[in-house]
Amino acid sequence: MLPEHHPRYPSPAKLNLDLRIIGRLPNGYHALESIFTLIDLQDTLCIVPRSDGQIVLHTPTPNVPDEQNLVVRAAQSLRDNAATPGHGADIWLEKRIPMGGGLGGGSSNAATVLMVLNDLWQCGLDTAQLLELALPLGADVPFFIFGRTAFARGVGEQLQPIDVPQQYYVLVRPDVHVSTPAVFAHPDLPRNSIGHPHPTYQNLQPLRNDMQAVVLQNYPEVQAAFAELQQYGTPRMTGSGSCLFLTCEQPQQAQHIRQQLSDRWQSWCVHSLLTHPLFGMISNR
Numbered sequence: 310m311l312p313e314h315h316p317r318y319p320s321p322a323k324l325n326l327d328l329r330i331i332g333r334l335p336n337g338y339h340a341l342e343s344i345f346t347l348i349d350l351q352d353t354l355c356i357v358p359r360s361d362g363q364i365v366l367h368t369p370t371p372n373v374p375d376e377q378n379l380v381v382r383a384a385q386s387l388r389d390n391a392a393t394p395g396h397g398a399d400i401w402l403e404k405r406i407p408m409g410g411g412l413g414g415g416s417s418n419a420a421t422v423l424m425v426l427n428d429l430w431q432c433g434l435d436t437a438q439l440l441e442l443a444l445p446l447g448a449d450v451p452f453f454i455f456g457r458t459a460f461a462r463g464v465g466e467q468l469q470p471i472d473v474p475q476q477y478y479v480l481v482r483p484d485v486h487v488s489t490p491a492v493f494a495h496p497d498l499p500r501n502s503i504g505h506p507h508p509t510y511q512n513l514q515p516l517r518n519d520m521q522a523v524v525l526q527n528y529p530e531v532q533a534a535f536a537e538l539q540q541y542g543t544p545r546m547t548g549s550g551s552c553l554f555l556t557c558e559q560p561q562q563a564q565h566i567r568q569q570l571s572d573r574w575q576s577w578c579v580h581s582l583l584t585h586p587l588f589g590m591i592s593n594r
């Protein structure tokens with residue numbers, strides 16, 4: 310439950326419309342090329358400054374100690390790098406984005422905290438400085454600071470805008486948590502896709518996700534959802550899964566497909582967002 314009478318800040322999920330693994334970096338991470346887009350499935354945060362330097366998360370995440378929680382770590386990082394020790398915050402989080410689904414919920418929450426507290430604490434960091442604080446928190450966090458449909462390189466930190474048609478998606482959540490490090494470490498994962506020097510939505514067709522085959526092979530629950538969605542089109546996975554989506558031109562088509570799906574899966578009809586919904590609410594964007 311969020312407290313009443315405090316401003317509420319949105320924290321949208323992402324989809325990877327395309328994801329290719331180009332190679333491995335010296336630090337063991339994988340070099341990727343990926344199209345990221347924001348969608349209108351959102352968490353909500355309530356963030357209120359306090360003056361005793363404490364970062365207090367009032368809605369802890371089950372199985373995630375506060376000191377590992379990206380929300381807390383984002384606030385601490387901004388305080389330690391750009392504010393004074395007296396800057397603190399009370400934070401409440403209302404989750405709608407499932408965890409372990411490849412939707413970037415935790416990364417999005419961290420980005421929202423960085424952007425909102427930069428504003429509330431009047432740190433005055435520009436986007437480039439926020440992007441720098443974002444990357445050590447997780448490879449997906451910079452995209453949410455960038456805040457619009459992006460083609461990402463590196464581990465996800467080299468971002469450029471890319472035009473993607475306005476689309477609707479049927480999003481399905483197989484009831485299983487996929488471990489991102491385990492998928493990245495899998496011996497069968499392809500790691501030699503060809504990079505695109507001049508990517509466009511058109512010349513990346515057909516879109517694909519290089520992590521999908523390994524996840525379908527190793528998680529029967531994801532395979533079952535994939536088989537059901539295949540009746541209606543060509544499903545793709547987002548991130549390292551487990552969520553799958555189908556692309557639709559019209560919202561009615563997405564709603565129709567969703568109605569046919571078995572109630573075995575949690576599902577949503579979502580659409581892409583042109584820009585981060587926070588951009589209209591904070592002063593420095």
Ligand code: C5P
Nearest residue numbers: 337338339340447448449464489490493
């Ligand atoms: O950055 P994030 O915490 O989301 O990554 C989780 C794990 O996934 C990393 O510890 C790493 O093992 C793996 N990973 C990778 N290459 C990437 C992103 C993540 O190998 N580009």
